[in-house]
Amino acid sequence: MVNSKALGLEFRDISHGYTLRDRDLPVIDDVSLRVEPGEFVVLLGPSGCGKSTLLRLAAGLELPRDGHIYADGHLVTAPAPDRVVMFQDPTLFPWRSVRKNVALGQDISGKRDPAAINETIRLVGLEEFADAWPHQLSGGMAQRAALARALVNKPRLLILDEPLGKLDSLTRLTMQTEIARLWRERAFTALMVTHDVEEALVLATRIIVLSARPTHILSEITVDLPEHRHRDDPHLVNLRRDILVRMGHDTNW
Numbered sequence: 001m002v003n004s005k006a007l008g009l010e011f012r013d014i015s016h017g018y019t020l021r022d023r024d025l026p027v028i029d030d031v032s033l034r035v036e037p038g039e040f041v042v043l044l045g046p047s048g049c050g051k052s053t054l055l056r057l058a059a060g061l062e063l064p065r066d067g068h069i070y071a072d073g074h075l076v077t078a079p080a081p082d083r084v085v086m087f088q089d090p091t092l093f094p095w096r097s098v099r100k101n102v103a104l105g106q107d108i109s110g111k112r113d114p115a116a117i118n119e120t121i122r123l124v125g126l127e128e129f130a131d132a133w134p135h136q137l138s139g140g141m142a143q144r145a146a147l148a149r150a151l152v153n154k155p156r157l158l159i160l161d162e163p164l165g166k167l168d169s170l171t172r173l174t175m176q177t178e179i180a181r182l183w184r185e186r187a188f189t190a191l192m193v194t195h196d197v198e199e200a201l202v203l204a205t206r207i208i209v210l211s212a213r214p215t216h217i218l219s220e221i222t223v224d225l226p227e228h229r230h231r232d233d234p235h236l237v238n239l240r241r242d243i244l245v246r247m248g249h250d251t252n253w
Contacts, residue, residue: 006037006189007014007156014067029214042200045210045227050070051193055159084155088162090146092134099130102148140171160192209246
């Protein structure tokens with residue numbers, strides 16, 4: 001079940017925006033970034049700066065106005081099964097059980113693999129709820145089901161758009177640990193957006209700090225911490241303070 005080859009991703013001179021009625025809204029301004037295979041890269045920046053837009057471009061859900069995105073050297077022009085997105089809302093179909101929600105992509109492709117479905121449900125700790133309906137799940141369980149659906153076909157790149165943002169604090173901590181564990185076990189590349197600096201430090205191998213819209217890269221921070229991290233690690237605390245300063249926040253509180 002382990003993915004033997006993670007995917008590398010490159011944003012090359014990306015600019016993007018939208019036309020709203022009679023005016024142009026620039027969102028991304030000349031962003032170049034390489035994500036190495038097997039990295040866990042987290043994008044941090046102010047609300048509305050274009051972080052989620054960068055993820056949609058990486059997934060091939062939109063095409064940039066200028067520049068190009070490459071996945072393992074191949075131009076990204078559309079979604080692909082090796083680049084999977086997990087959104088903030090689990091978006092489980094209420095008429096399908098957990099097992100059938102996890103199997104959705106395989107049902108669409110006509111290539112159902114019951115062993116892979118069962119193994120992925122086990123990996124996220126939902127064996128006892130495999131036949132439950134979405135309305136019978138807690139918020140954390142629903143996100144686990146969405147994570148299983150994202151992982152069942154062994155993507156080489158997992159794109160995470162604030163997937164834990166609506167969870168309570170304790171469930172969020174648990175899910176952070178689960179995502180880190182699955183990233184290590186499955187050996188995929190991860191690209192994630194979050195507004196939580198501590199969450200970024202717990203998960204990332206590298207953090208990209210973005211400016212306000214139209215966004216550009218302010219700085220890149222390599223997170224030189226062990227895989228199993230403690231939130232009270234002095235180095236993590238210092239990194240958190242440094243990131244907040246780079247984002248323009250007062251840390252004297």
